[in-house]
Amino acid sequence: MRLPHLALAALALPLLGLAAACSDDEEANPEADQTVEPQTVDVELTMEDFSFSPGSIEINFGDELLIEIANDGEADHTFTVSEFLVDETLSSGEDRDITFTPNEPGEFTYFCRFHQDEMQGSLFVLADGATPEADAEPTPDSDDEGGGAGIGY
Ligand SMILES: [Cu+2]
16 A cells, blocks of 8 residues: 555646746746837027037937027038937028937037037937947845844744
8 A cells, every 4th residue: 555655746746846836937028128219308508609519418218309400600510410410500690499319329520621620529329229328237136134023933
């Protein structure tokens, strides 16, 4: 009568182990989806004789840029970004809103074709997760005191 019992136990244990392994693999990964929602970034850009204000623009890759350009100078100026085929000429006193969506990340230059040596600015298109705050160090959990829920064996 002892042999049949042993045989059953030997069969049952591996089966239980298999069942547990299967259910463990079914876990979903809630942290897989970390995409940042694209947004429209609104920038007021002033042309002067002879500079752009601001001198740099920073957006995330995927964002649309809405630039409200105003030429406050005496001369005509252009807002030109070669990589994105942007080239707007504004007469003195003119203002204009333009929109475009940079289709690659990186650092680009916007400039005035008439005064290219003086009138330049930097357009930063940041790739996903490139913001300096993104890789903050994990805080060590110091206050890990069990609240009396331990199993007392
Ligand atoms: Cu100019």
